[in-house]
Amino acid sequence: MRRVAVTAALLMLITSLSPMMAVSGQTAPTDTIYINEILVSPNNENYGGTDWNGDGSMGTYSDQYVELYNPTSQAIDIGGWWLDDIADGGSPACSIGWNTVLEPGAYIAFYRSWTGIEFDYWDGDTIRLLDGSGIEVDSVSYTGEDSDWDVPYGFDSGGNWVKLSDGSPTPGGANDQEWGGANHLQGNCYPPQDHIHRGEYILEGRVVTMESENSVIDDGRILVIDGIIEAVWSATDSAPAAAQGVMSVPTSGTIYPGFIDPHNHAKYNIIPLWDHGTDGWDNRYQWQAEDSYRDAKEVGCSLTDSSAMRFAELRAIAGGNTALQGSSTSNTDTFETMLARNIELYNFGRDYIHTKVSELESSYSGNHIKDGNASGELDAWFLHLAEGIDESSRAEFDILVQNDLLVGEIVVIHGTGLTQAEFDALGNVGGSLAWSPTSNLILYGETTDVATAKSEGVNIMIGPDWAPSGSKSSMHELKTADWWDENVLGDIFTDYELVQAITTNIVDAIGWGDQTGRIQAGLAADLVVLDTFHSDPYRNVVEAIDPDVRLVVVGGLAVFGDVDIMQAMDDEIQIIEGKGFTKATDITYDGVPEAQQTVDELLAELQSCNQGAQVPLEYLFTLGDERYFDVLNRSLSFQNGRTIDLWGDYYDVELNEDGHRVDGTVAGAGPIIIDPGNSESENTEASCSDGVDNDGDPYIDCDDFDCSGTMVCSEPEPVPEPELPVLWDTYGPRGGTIPHPTTIEEGIHLEECMSDATT
Template sequence: MEGIIMKLRKHLAILIGILIFSLGCAPTQKIAQKKSTGEIIAQKVVPSQLKIYPDKSTGKRYDQYSAIVLIGKIATMDEDENREIQVIDNGKVIIVGEKIDTILLDGQKFPPDLDSTGAIFLNTHGIIFPGLVNAHDHVHYNLIGIWDAPKKYTNRYQWPQNKGMRVDVKYAKYVAQDKKYFGIQAEAMKYAEVKQLISGTTAVQGAPNGAKKFCNILVRNMDVSPNFGFKRMSPYVRDVTKVKDDKIQRWLDKMNEGKLDALFFHIAEGTDDVARNEFDFLVEHGLGRKETIIIHGTALDEEQIRYMSDHDMSVIWSPVSNLLLYGETADIPTYYEDGVNICLGTDWSPSGGKNLLDELKIAYEYNKTNFGGILSYEDMAKFVTCNPADAIGWKDYCGRIKSGLYADIMVISDNKTNPFEALVDATERDVELVFIGGDPLYGDSIFMAKLKPGDFEYIKTPCGFTKCLDFTKNDVQLGNQTFEYVVSILQKALSFDPDYMEQKFHDKRIQNYDSFDDYLDAKFSGYHPVQLDPIYACMDTYFFDALRNSKNANLSFDIQKIYYSWVPDSVLKK
């Protein structure tokens, strides 16, 4: 009898949590159920407040024009003979098909071989940048919000053992995406890619090996699917010191044969000798070379960094994740002064920036307060455009605004004299237009209605702006799913409703238990509803609170106050 009462209490607690969760009655909480007593525990979360609805207009599509002409200030990210980035005021970028055909200076005439009468001209009044390249992110975890690390760790093998990490982060990922459970990995991945796209990011490293259901629809997945007609990248996430010699030799053979341009390793993530010694293992086994990309490099000393410089190696800096987990980040001034190619990556949403625009802000402010301001706005822009493109062998394909390269492009508001400062200053409301391979996928309605009438959804935010997203693609499996639908099924999966879980789970081990409750207790002890991480930072109170309150990071600045003061009081507390 006592056991039945406990189960009834438990279900009641979860149902109350789901009710509050779904109604949005507690805007800064998620509801957790404490197994031993059925007590509701408040944990921070933000309810979804987006209004998503389809466009029903008609008209001529972007691919029915002879060219798309973007007019505005062009930050090419391409250096001239004096090694200065070329910035063109009132220039024109002409897109034909998937590529950038021509760049025109102010006053230059339309190329005679192109039909200007059949082109569409878009005066952006903005700054035209290459699409941002997120050099590292565990994309499949990005439906989950930021995790409150309970202590400071010294290497990456420690915090995954924390029970809170398992309950608050890993349960949500497994339950949503594993085939034994809800099995909606494609939907979770597409949602996570939207979080990239809304910041002007057009390519990301770190997706799971995979499915065409998500790899061929939104942003470029750098290392798990072909891009530009080839695939010459590979990630390795596990402990590199345990790799077998024959696998290392296969990597080296591919590098020597020109079949492997970039091999991504998590190296020296943390602060101790366990982290630091991983780099020495790479060098000892012949992998200290240009094709090897070092993710994090937090623990590396000056001699190791100098080795990287001498061998044209690149490092991916993820300051938010480093600071939240370890209380320190990479020695960027030494990397910078030694000439190591630096790229920026968000790592993952449980401990990283919500997107590259936020990662840029934290990196820049930390540079001012902790690095003596050694990095300029232009440096920051390079970290997310030309630098990662060069690191991974994509220099001839993207990362710059240049004739012949693919039209991976973002347009942001021109609200600063310095275009690079405008990029660091930009928030999601400033992203006016995003192209990938000449395909306009996201932006303001004034542009999307002209380019893709009837083929996008409006996303109305409570932050005072509305954006447009083309989420569908007819020739991809599940490509007809709308963003509104994907948001709804992910929210329902993460509600951890036991009745819905019992209805949808496919785990054959369920039959080994007396009840589904017993199964859940055994497999997901301590489970609770989890809020789907908001795609926009302006809506995410907890993200800013976590940065402010982190004892590990101990930040002396507040990016919400610096960059998001425009958000209405009703959305974010000041």
């Protein structure tokens, strides 16, 4: 179970120095940055709403904002300042990103999609700005049930704080001017972040580092300390000193970097595969207009409820994903503080990653993308583009080029309609493609021309897309990709390249390569352990299915896996029964109100809201999801004259009574026995010379630190050579009572001197 690590001093500082201020009749200051405008009730797309921050999502969860203004004549760095709502309650405070400089006369807007701060409509709220010491700089308030749709609060032309009923929101600009559009200055604001994991342990197993194809350690060890990989070595080598006495966990499996999902829409992942019964469409706008599509989403549960979001997270880690793209902007606590990482949210001390799902209009300027590319700050831009097989889909790429938005950080999601010319241009700038073959085939009957994309030098990623038309995780999506590669493309991808497409190809493209995605010292301990049933470690991933997921570790914390290994690494596990196998997890989190449910409570709540709905809930695992395979096998578009039998080719495996492959290494390994490092002593002359690992740490004889004090493992202390000075005082022939500096080259001459009482 994770616990939030926010220092008591910070909390005391923010709460004690920040009293709530009433703002009736408040006037705008002139000598410091102040809150100039807030929007409590932004309209959504169903009621003519505006995408105020340009992120492709409209409504409360994304577009609530607070705008700051600098009325002074000096540029002010507000990096490290804090935004918060009501003291001693409401949402957690967030810290404004470092080096956020507000020029004289400039405005900057902070949106809920970044801050996570909810403005409370029902009870009213107070929005506060605090400096880096926690001292309140400004605050504004509004009363409950007072705000109107798309009507902001702000300072009027007379400098008075009022509800601006006669005006439209103007984030990023003056309140009495027309709004300049979504390309205004927007700020980043992050809640306090600390290491998720505290402590240390060693994982044993075959280690696939993904540093190169041949970088495989057959009997490897990984030391994890406070969520970071401290060391990686072979059991045949001497262990690092930091590993002495550390608990060691024999996984009996193969350890990989965690799998990463570059294409998803997580809030939809309680919806099962869409059984649309057609031969597909030409583009995404056609199927989105179908009544059957709207009906397919009617599972009876809110897609933005915390239970639905946590199910999406659980579904991801159950398939080996340690990070995924495409979380909702609502209930982001679920994604930021537990289970898998979310690519768009704050990670590794920085984040400049954008996503656009909606249509790329010819009028779209995307200045934030251009500016980020020019400054070098942009990490990645995930863009849904050319999702379809017709000319209109392909032509979206022309808009991208015409608007100068073809940048090297781009990740084109789908790209189904692109041809050689477009892939050539994409490859020339160093762009990437997120390939989702299952979803493409379900919706369009064909998939992206990845063979041409590969030949043109485009970086290939593989992602599962959402539940209504995709797979449950990156590991499962590899099955469709592998089938397509072998049966249609002529085996142009090696198994190593397929695994790269769910690991290193992604982290290198989004600026995470120095933080995760490989197994090496200094990187985050984002790991997945699979049962070993294939001698080729990469084929082992391609063919792996749900029971093979031995352990999933995110930031050093064990979040999912087999019962025995989770019991060894977590003191509060919850059991999940699959069909023929059993897993364990821990999805509770003391620091997040939405994360108090156990798995049983979570599933019970979803089943309750699903009662009476015509569409069933998504099943957590692929193995055992009979409906999933039935829909695929009957799908006119997925099959499209082909015979794609994923069940027969990948999932029809024999499990033993414990739910493991009968031909895997886990089935024959027996239960895990964890030794904390000192079950028996290994510190005597006999135990340090018997060739046996007596204390199970697992170091033998003189390789064990505990033996360092024994005679058999000690070498005689060498007698140091005397260190003679270069110069010293001597009382030789130069004078019996006067010291003279003498060098070693001159030699030493001693004389016997006679003395009497008078001398």
